[in-house]
Structures are given as C-alpha cells and as structure tokens.
C-alpha cells in the first residue's frame with residue numbers, strides 16, 4: 001500500500017514486512033504482556049485482510065496456517081496488506097488451554113473489552129482497537145473442542161446489518177468451506193456458546209465483515225487443516241485481487257441455524273454418524289450404552305440436518321451434547 005502501516009511496534013512501509021507486538025499491560029513480575037503482530041504491506045494499493053488465530057489458546061491449526069501463509073507472502077506481488085495476529089490470546093496459548101490462565105475469562109466473550117478491566121478484558125480492548133483501525137475484512141480461525149471430531153465449518157453472525165452480512169457471505173463464498181452456519185443473534189437460539197462479547201459481532205457492528213472458522217480439532221496440529229487455512233485465505237486474497245490467480249469454487253451450503261443434540265440418558269456414546277453427513281428426520285445419530293453394553297437409548301435427528309462434530313470421548317452425562325449440527329431448514333446450496 002502506498003502508506004505505512006503501523007500496528008503496535010510492527011511498522012511496514014510499501015513492499016515491506018514487519019513483525020512486532022501489541023503491548024497490553026504487565027504481568028505481576030513486570031514483564032510485558034503482549035501479543036505478536038505481523039504486517040505484510042504490499043507494493044500496490046488494495047484491501048487490508050486481517051487474520052486472527054488462538055483467540056482460544058488451544059486452537060492451533062489457524063496459528064500455524066496463518067504463520068506459514070504470512071511467511072510465504074511476497075510483498076512485491078501483493079496489493080493491499082495482510083495483518084496477522086496468530087496468537088491472539090497469549091494468556092491461554094502458553095498454558096495450552098482454551099481460556100486465560102490468570103483470570104479464567106473467555107476472550108471470545110470479552111469484547112469490546114475494557115482498558116481498565118482484568119487482563120483478558122484489556123487484551124480484548126487493545127486487540128479490537130488495532131483491528132478497527134486497519135481491517136477491511138477479518139477472518140478468525142478457531143477449532144472444535146478436544147472431545148469432538150470435526151470437519152471445518154464457518155460460523156457467521158446475523159446481527160441486523162444486511163450490507164455487512166452480504167459482504168461476509170461473499171467472503172465465505174471466496175474462502176470455500178463446505179458448511180457455513182449463519183447464526184441469528186437477534187433471535188433465541190440453541191447456540192453451544194454464549195454470543196455476547198463476540199469479536200465478530202463487534203466488528204460487524206463497526207462495518208467490518210468478519211466471521212469465524214472452526215478448523216479441525218483443538219489441542220493438536222493437523223496438516224490437512226493447516227492447508228485448509230492457507231488455501232482458503234489465498235482464495236480470499238485472489239477474490240479481492242490482492243494476489244494474482246484464479247479463484248476456485250467448490251459446492252457450499254449456507255444454513256441459517258446451528259445447534260446441539262443431547263442424549264437423555266447418561267452412559268457411553270457410540271456414534272453412528274460422521275461430520276458432514278446429512279441426516280433426515282428420525283435418522284439415528286448415536287447409541288447410548290449402559291455399563292453392561294446394553295443399548296438404552298438411540299439419539300435421533302429431530303429434523304433434517306448436517307453433522308458438524310461428533311463427541312468421541314465416549315462417556316456422557318445425562319443431557320450432555322453428543323453432536324453439533326447445522327439445521328438444513330432454509331439452507332441454500334451453491335454449486
């Protein structure tokens with residue numbers, strides 16, 4: 001870009017890369033608490049794409065995917081800029097856990113943050129104000145929980161900003177994940193997590209198209225998932241003419257609601273489905289066994305749906321989630 005981009009201590013002129021840090025506050029021993037930031041500033045003007053990972057500290061595929069992608073960017077061939085915060089929550093990341101170790105807070109529920117609040121709230125405030133200053137588009141890489149097996153899927157929030165949502169859908173179409181779940185934040189939903197305090201909601205409110213990707217599974221590095229991060233992001237960059245090359249399009253499904261299915265009985269869950277499978281109403285999802293191996297319940301699909309992730313660590317309490325799903329009602333298939 002024909003201007004200097006400066007995020008924290010990372011400062012890059014046209015056709016330059018820089019790395020630095022966004023300082024949040026200090027640890028009790030006086031060492032700075034900061035998150036790494038990288039800037040790849042292109043030789044020519046274009047849009048600014050911000051890539052974020054490890055907002056939950058144990059979700060690793062996006063960390064390595066964005067780092068590798070950044071390393072491979074040739075700024076002389078780049079129009080616009082890529083800004084990357086690959087370890088968004090260092091308070092959780094270095095402790096190999098989802099939530100901040102020191103205050104137990106969920107950064108994903110802490111936006112817009114508070115500069116005078118606890119460390120996680122301060123982190124949210126510093127991060128958000130940096131993103132708002134530069135980002136035209138924002139992609140937030142997450143992963144599904146450690147106890148579930150998942151295929152990649154996108155989650156985007158419908159917050160009552162149709163112009164922004166149209167751009168988000170364009171971005172999702174370019175990225176190319178198979179299942180894309182719109183979540184209506186204005187209605188009562190059966191969401192697996194709290195929506196209040198989400199980063200993407202704050203950004204959409206500020207007019208910056210943003211969405212979350214659940215890329216594979218937490219607490220491990222999966223090469224195929226790292227490649228999903230890199231290939232999808234490159235496709236987005238091609239779509240917005242940030243780099244040369246043909247966009248590739250695959251079949252995609254856009255659904256209007258995500259949800260969870262629970263078992264009634266406690267016991268041992270033995271899944272009968274795999275991620276991305278489409279089920280009709282009444283199709284079996286999992287058998288629940290008692291401690292002798294007798295089938296005491298078969299959980300079935302309450303309506304037509306797609307499986308997103310399947311619980312694999314066997315033991316379930318009464319009422320526990322056995323699968324995450326995307327409901328097929330009102331969905332749109334794009335070939």
Ligand SMILES: [Zn+2]
Pocket residue numbers: 055056059108142143
């Ligand atoms: Zn996450």
